[in-house]
Each structure stands twice: as structure tokens, then as C-alpha cells.
Amino acid sequence: MSATPAAALTPLNGTRLVVGTVALSLAVFMNVLDSSIANVSIPAISGDLGVSPQQGTWVITSFAVANAISVPLTGWLTQRFGQVRLFISSILLFVLASCLCGLAPSIEILIAARVLQGAVAGPMIPLSQALLLSSYPPAKSGMALAFWGMTTLVAPIMGPLLGGWISDNYTWPWIFYINIPIGIFAAWATWSIYRERESKTYKLPIDKVGLVLLVLWVGSLQLMLDKGKELDWFHSGEIIILASVAAVAFIYFIIWEIGEEHPVVDLSLFQGRNFSGGVIAISVAYGLFFGSLVILPLWLQTQIGYTATEAGKVMAPVGIFAIILSPIVGKLLPKIDARWVATTAFLIFSLVFFMRAEFTQDVDMMTLMIPTVIQGAAMAMFFIPLTSIILSGQSPDKIPAAAGLSNFVRIMFGGIGTSVMSTMWDNRTILHHAQLAEYTGAHNSAFTQAVNTLMARGMSEQAAWAVIDRQMTVQASTLAATDLFWMSGIMFLCLIGFIWITKRSKASGGADAAGAH
Template sequence: MKQESHTAFQGPMLWITALVLTAGNFVAILDSTIANVSVAHIAGGLGASNSQGTWVITSYAVAEAITVPLTGWLSKRFGATRVFCYALVSFGIGSALCGLAHSLSFLIFARVLQGFAGGPLMPLSLTLLLRIFPKDKATVANGLWSTTTLVAPVIGPILGGWLCDEYSWPWIFYINVPIAIICGSFLFVIFHNHREDLQKHPIDKVGLLLLIIWVSALQIMMDEGKDKDWFASNYIITLAIIAAIGFAAFMIWEITQKKDPIVDLTVFRHRGFSASVLTLTLGFGAFFGINVLTPLWLQTNMGYTATWAGLATVWTGVSALVISPLVTSLSSRIDGRKLVFGGVLWMGGVTFIRSFLNTDVDYWTIAMPLLVMGIGMPFFMIPISAQAMMSVKPEEMESAAGLMNFLRTISGAFATSLVNTVWENQTNYKHEQLSVLLDSTGNIFRELVASGFDTEMARGIINQLTTSQSVMLATNDIMLYSSVAFAIAAFAIWLGPSTKKL
């Protein structure tokens, strides 16, 4: 059905509409990080462990990842403006349900709904910004969108920490409700008379079902494996089999699906795209994993409040924002592989330095490496998208962008589960080792008793000291492993050709 396309907006209405669109992008990205410093509060409020609390992060990321590949089909079938408006309002409703949750299971259910709605917001906000701005101001639209994309993750931890400390954890979700519903309703009115080219393409129902099955099974297996003793549990074995078979069936189906596949895997034939996606998946997974771990470690082991944990981690985003304009300028003149390689290797080097911390570190000893690490972020995140998109044909860009965003999102979810599992296992392992070494002669115990502590208190003090050191050592191990992942990601970018040769 052929319909009139969008026309460019003008005057104040252009900027009002642009701000409303970026607000939709802002809340979707904000919710990927706002819960990072709130896990301990949420888990405590709902009677769950910290490891179970990370489901609040992974459930949103997985749900978001599943709907990202559907964005193109939804836009063609129902129109980009209509999908964006409905998704934004639905995001607000999902946020309200999250705040009203009184159990972890209901909160995870609400986060899944919120993630389903949030998936299309980020790609469609850019699409619609480019539509409403005149072609000669396309760079302004891109700049506005990029700034929002960088600002939201910076504000997330600070805002989440402050709301948890000053009010309560449901408010990290409630703040989305008025923004989403008001902005969504405004856009319904503004875009009411604007028409789009709609195409009734069939949806790849089998591919979508297989995608949901293998991603969900794998994520549940990774989240629950540590609590079920991994493959000693028939439940975990069953999930692993479902994930493996589902993934194999999905790959076979998508490769052989010639018309309207849910994920166009043929774009992987482009060496530049494959190398870029491999770098992005490893690098973003490592970054997201330690970004979740850091505030959790600060709150559970270092005595930080959620607010101060957010203030410590925010420095990564601050330096990234300052450096971004320089990187944008360099991207047009320098081989993208050099920028990505330098940025990712820089992040890996700083992470390696962070693997030597101890329990006596002060605020700035924690914050300064994060500030320095943020310098490398724009060199990684800004050129990598161009490196990937310039490697594919123009008609493949939509599919390539959807696949890249899917893998980026899902790598963050998987990394969160993996880091949390390894951190917990390493903590227990280090605790067993230190328990033998710390007071093998019993001198510390006898000195505590002689100082006036009773037997139970003396044992408690020794156990607390052992636990504190065990968590610190386990955290350092995660930083070391993550630095290796960054190094591999940095060198992987050289598998692709120079963008100047494409």
C-alpha cells in the first residue's frame, strides 16, 4: 500500500519533536544501566540473593535483544512512527509494573515486557530523527542521537543509586512512566497525519520461535547453573540440550530461509562485518560484565552506598563524553581499525591494572582508572559501527544493523551471567584456600579470645576478614579475565579489511 512519506519538520516543532524522540531513546538506554547499582537494594527488598538479583538486568537485555531483529519487519508492516509510539507507551506501562512488583518473579516478568517494548526504541529513534530533519541537517540528527546514547548510561548509575538511597528501588522504574506515556501520546498526535510506505511482508514465525527458545534456554541455564551445581542437575542438562538443539535448528533454518528471515545471516559473508561484530561482541561483553560487577562489589564488600557506587562508576562516561567529538572527527580521516584497536586495547590495559586492587583502596583509587578507561570507549564504540556498516551492501544495512544490535545486547546479558557465576565460584574457592592459610596456627584466634572476644565472635571476625579478602581476590580475577577478552577483541578487528578499501 503506497502512502505519502514523511516531510521534514520546521521551526520550534522540529526541535520539540526531536527532543521527544531522543527522550524515548534515553529511557530505553537508561534502563540498561540504572539497575546496575540497584541490584543489592532490589534483591534485599524482595528477599533474593545478589546473584538472583542480576536477573533484573539480564531479563531486560534478553527481551530487548529478541525484539531488535523484529524492528525492521514491524516498521514496514505497521509504520515506524506507530511502532515507536506504541513501544514507548508500552515501555511506560512495563516500567509501572516493575515498580509495583512485590516478588522477584513478577519483577522479572515485568522487565521482560519492558525489554520487549524497549528493543525498537533505540533504532527507530534514529530513523525518525533522520526523517524529520532536512537532509542538509542529517549530521545534527546523528549528533543529537549519539549524545543521548552516551549520556543515558552515564546518568543511569548515579540516578539509580540516588533514588535507591533517598527513596526506594521502585522509583528507578517509576521515573520512566510519565516520560514514556507523555512523549508517546505527544508523538501520536504529531505524527497522526504523516503517512508511510507499508509493506505486508510475512514474519519468519519459525525463526522467531527458535530464536526465543535457544536464547531463553541458554540465559536461564547460565543464570541458574551456579545454584543447581551445573551439569550435576538434570534441569541444567535439559536446558543445555534445548539451547544446543534450538541454536542448531535456528542456524539451519535462517541459512536456508531465502525470503524475509528474522536474522539475515548472509551478511556474515562480509569479512569486515564479521570481524567488527566479533570485536564488538567480545569487547562490549567484557565492558558490560565488569560494569555490572563494579557497583555490586563496591556495595557488598567496600561499604559503599548505591549513590557513591554510582558516583564512582560514572567517571567512565564523563571522560567518554569529553573525548567523543575528537573521535568523531578522527573517524573520517583515519582507518577505523586503528581507532578500534587502540581504544579496545586501552580499555584492556586499564582493566588489567584494576586486577591488582586491594581492600584498602580509597574512592579515587577506584574512580581514576574508570576515568582513564572512559578515554578508550569512544575509540571503540564510535568507529566500530561504521566499520561494520561500510562492509555490507546498502540493501543489507538494515539487516546488518539489526543483527549487530542483537549480538551487542545479548553479549551484555550473557556476560552479566558469566561474570556473576565466575565471581561467586571464585569467591568460594578463594575462601576455602584462605581459611586454611589465614590462621593455620590458631594464633589470631587465641589473640582475639585473649583480647576479650568470646569464641563465636572471634570466629566471626576471622570469617569476615577471610570473606572480604576472598571477594577482593575474586574481583581481581574477573578483571584479569576481562582484560584478556579485551585484548582478543582488539586484535580481532584486524581480521577485517580497511574501510578505505571497501
């Protein structure tokens, strides 16, 4: 296979461009789908393998930890093995790991297979960005990112719906087996089109110390985030140890990588205003978005009485505007300043969260769905321009490293957002419940009347108190959720400042995101 310098690559056209785009997008779709499809299948997996649901959650945690560690290694691995070789190897190993997951006879083997699956999946997303951008002329880089963005928007929505449907109608191994035909086609098509477009490789020494420190701090932090709520955070010695290891290893990692000649992660990328400002904006925003993606369906199912399917229907419409508007945003991006598009996205996100902050426990489905539909428009204007800003001005050989590092930070903030949001929701619920409980007791005539009314219907006093307590819990959790939505709305407004730290790309509106100038 001949290695072609990235800068010498000419854009693809016609059928090769279409097939290449589809192949790269399918690989990303398979990857992102697998990070969420197992979530709703945990009860089925746990029951079949004879373990508790708590042990079953390691199926999700193991994938997340391995994936988080491997994503930032993309830049180094690309220089060592080449973009195309690494991408196709990732797909084929992902297919193999999926087979092993489906065939796993025990929870231990399934977790090991998920670790392998998460590790090999890491380079897939950033490399798909790099290969896609090299396939399009610089003026159409926004359109390339739009096609890429559509798959990353649709997959998280389809994952829980598809996972639930497969678990209900077939058996859980099929949530992994569906990757086999998708992966084989994506690998074959990518090889057919991109094998002559391999990037240059360099025999770089392995930064062993940096790699060990990366595994230590990322693994410890991911485990802390996944198990924090279950173990009551810093009241647990295990969490304190994990936090300490993560903090110390992270500090040493930063110091070591800055002084290392061939670092495993290129931290010098943060010296660029566009990269640092764009990464902060996209990562914190993604954490807020992902946290709400967990809180909203959880609140609907545990407090408002929605089934999993009904909660899924409330969340699903986010894809409507996202899919419709993504190609339009991609087409317009070279003509307008990407910073204005991203600012519009954050303003819409803020509006959506302020609308959700008005929810009550009596909210109807239509009221729930309107902000979700509007949020789809923000999604279309969120990923594409910010990714364009982050990658703008990067030389072609730096694109995989920049895409890998930015995706890594974004993924980590998604995990942080989920943990922080769910913990804050619990704490705020307890606070609001305590405040509501102050109005109970014989001194409150309205409370006494409510108890007497329930007792007149044949309830015992204890049962009447239990009913009122349940009503207070629903009210408290609703108030806690709306507190978080209000806070998120304000934070989105504050994040706009980070967008305007960045400079406008030389090729108007981010057209040079491909780095091909």
C-alpha cells in the first residue's frame, strides 16, 4: 500500500464520494449505537447470565472506560500505522469483539469482550472525521461534517429504542450481532476507496510513561463517575482512592506530556485559540445535553408514571429537525461565520431548557415534546460549526490528533455531566422534600384536611400519610429537575463567551476545517 502525503490528496467525486461517505458514516453509526444500545438490555443480560442488575451495569462501564482511554491515542496510533490501516483494523476488530460479546457464556467473558470492543472503537470516530474531510474540497467541508454529524445524532436516539425492541422480540446477543453485516460492509467499502489514500507513517518511540499515566487517570476517573452515585460518592473509601489516583496521575500526565518529545497525546493543540475555545464550548455543552438526556426520561419513568416506550417517544422527536437541518447547515457554513451558527445553537438550547424549567408533574405529552422538537434544531447547529472551528487551521497530519483529543474531552464531559446531574437531582429532591415536609403535621389545616379526606375513603391514617408522602416525592423530584433545567439554560448562555474566544477561519465560516489550505 502506497502512503500518500495528506496534503497531496485530491477530493473524491461521484460514486466513490457517495460510497465513501456512507461507509465512514456507517462505521460511526455502529460505534455510537453500541455505546447506548446495551443500556435498556441490562435486565435481560443480567437475568440470562444469572447476575444482579448492578453487576450487569459493568457491561456499560467496561465499554466506556476502554473507549475513553483509547480515543486520545488516535493521533499517535495514526502516525504509527496510518489512517486507513488503523480505521479498517478498528472496524474489523470491533466486529470480532461484537461476535465475542454475543457468544459470551458468562458475565466475565462478556465484560472482557466489551473492554476489547470499547478499546478498538476509540480511533473510529476521529478517523472517520479526518478521512471524510480529506474526501471533500475545502469549500464543502461543512457539508462533510453535516453528513458525519447526522449519524452521531441519530444513533444515540435509535440505540435505546432498537435495544429494547431486540431484547423484547429476540435475544440480547442480537444487539451485538447486528454490527457484523454493518461492520463488514463498512470495512470493505472503506478499503476499496481509501486504500490508495493512506497517510504517511512514522516509526515513533512508544511513550510508555505517558500511556501508563493516561490509563491510570482516565480509568480511575471513569470508574469514579460510573460508581460514584452507587457508592455515595466521597462517603466511600473506594471513591476517595479513585479520585486521588485520578488527580495525581492527571497532574503527572500533564507535566510528563508537555516535556516529552513524542507524547502519546499532543497537548500542544490547546495552544491554539480555536481548538481550546471550541473544545471547552462543545464539551461543557455536551455534558449539559447528555445529563438532561439521562434526567428527563428517568424523571418521566420513576415519578410521572411513563413506560420506557412512552419516555422513548418523548425523546425521539429530537432527531426530526436535526436530520432535516444538518445538510442545510453544512451547505451554509462556508458562506457564514461558524461562530454565529454555534451561538444560535446555544441560544436555542438555552430556550429549550428554560421551557423545560416550567414543567410540572401534571405536564402532558405535547408540552414535553415541543422543547424536544426545538432541541433538534440546536443539535444541527451545534456539532457541525464547533467541529469546524476546532479543526480549522490544523495541518492535515494534525487532524486525527485534534479530532481524537477533542472527541475524548467531549466524551469525558458527557460522563461527568451524567454523574453530576443525577447526583444533583437526588440532592435537590431530598432538599425540596424536606422543605415540603415542613408544611405537614397537625398545625397545618390543609394537610389535616387532606389526611381526613383520604381516611374518609377507607384508608388508614398510615396509608393516608404514605399517599401524601408519595405526592411530595413526585413534587420534590419535579422541582429538582426544573432546577437543573434552569441552571442548564443559564450555563448555555455563559458558554457563548467561549465561542467568541475563537478566531474566524481564514476560509470564510470554517471552510478550511479540513486543514487542506
